[in-house]
Amino acid sequence: MRLGVNLGYWERSAAAHDMVAIAQEADRLGYDSVWVAEAYGSDAPSMLAWIGALTERIHLGSAVMQIPARTPAMTGMTAATLDTMSGGRFRLGLGVSGPQVSEGWHGVRFTSPLGRTRDYVEIVRSVLRRDRVTHAGPHYELPLPDGPGKALKLGSHPLRDEVPVYLAAVGPRNLALTGEVADGWLAIFLSPEHAREQIDVISAARRAAGRGSGDDPMAGFDVVSATPVVLVDDVRDAADHLRPYCALYIGGMGSREQNFYNRLASRMGFEKEAATIQDLYLAGRHREAAAAVPLEFIDETALLGSPRRVVQRLRRYEDVGVTTLAVATGGRMTRDQATATLAVLAELMPDRVR
Structure with a gap:
């Protein structure tokens, strides 16, 4: 199991600079990946471009880029650009958001989220392969049949023709779709006591789709858990932070x-x-x-309490099948507290960082 960091999104401009500093420290410590979110404030690609320019090795993940916010072709362009400019470090995390944001902020009806996600991923992958992009719907029709548009392919040559695609999924049907079409799962509020059932849904879908390797349908699949870590000895006090x-x-x-x-x-x-x-x-x-x-x-x-308790409980995530534990640094945590937390985990689990 690798260690990553989930920065969330920022609300104040000062917090954006803190996020960059935390990402730089994670890069220095050898963390595997840094993940950035978006809702209806800061956007993920801009933050990732900034972080990518100021780091060297750490992988850059969107958790997530909102499907209703961009056409799939635009997302393919953005993924190709971020991946090329970062030297192949980008991971594309996608999510449909919810009806309030989709319809209230983006003006996109929150209908058929599973079918829309499936079409979206197909088109994004087609863009990255530099196919002439055509799609017959039902949610996206490219090119439109009644106008002057024609099938186009990506005008630039990306570094990779395959960028890892992750889906944020909560419900059983979305988990099954994740196993079928994605390379990783972005989990939130993952509980090791309940995660086995969720991962089994993904595994069954991957097996049915012929994905994985040999007898292991989960081979090559990344289970990413965004997990808050609060190193406060008293568990109740630690919980109050969250x-x-x-x-x-x-x-x-x-x-x-x-x-x-x-x-x-x-x-x-x-x-x-x-x-x-x-x-x-x-x-x-x-x-x-x-x-x-x-x-x-x-x-x-979450992982709460003394460093010793946190490390003991962290191993439950690995046992259940989590392959990347992304330390969530939001909430009431300051920049210094976040970087100190990352340093403690890197020291206590040196085999989980580079």
Whole structure:
């Protein structure tokens, strides 16, 4: 299992400089990859280009670039550019986002997310291979049949004709699609106690699609877990650092009718608590929602406590099949705390970094 770092996205300009500094430290320490997110603020490709220009070896991943934000051809162009300019270090993570962002921010209907993702990945791969891009739909039709457009191929020559594609997936059907068409899974709120079922869905889909190697359908597939690490000896105090983050996703990242993270918490056995968190969050009572997040949920999905406890519990991720543990550095963590955390893990687990 490799160590990476997940920087999330920034809200204030100073935080952007902190993210670059954390990425540079991760590169110096020999971490495998750095991942950057986007929602409706900072965008992932710009941050990755900046980080890529100021680092040397660390791989650059989008976690994620939003599918409704760009045409698949534009994403193929961006992937080719980032990969070439970074010397082959780019990893393309994609996600459909949710209906609130897709329809409210991008003006794209949140319909048929699985079919749209499948078409999207097919077109992106075609762009990177420098095929003349044609697609018969149903979600994308290239070229349009009733106008002057013609089938085109990428005008530049990328460094690689295959860039690893990762999908952010939460529900069972999306996990199956990930196994079928992607090279990796971007997991959030992964619990080693519950992840085996999720990874089994991916594995079965890969086997059915003839992917993998020999008898191992998961060969060559990267399971990336974005996992907060809080090195505070008292587990309850450590969990308090993550309560607002958990409440935002379980309670507010989506509508009452459609919140993928709320459903995930429910499937993990926290159905009653997830409903309470959502009720409080949607009522604007954010502090109460954060206080309602169970310690057990946070401890299952994050690494909390002393360095010794964290390293012992970190091995559960490797045992269940995680191949990249991306240390999430958001929340209340400062730049110095983030870099110190990365240094402690690199020292305690030197075999997990270069």
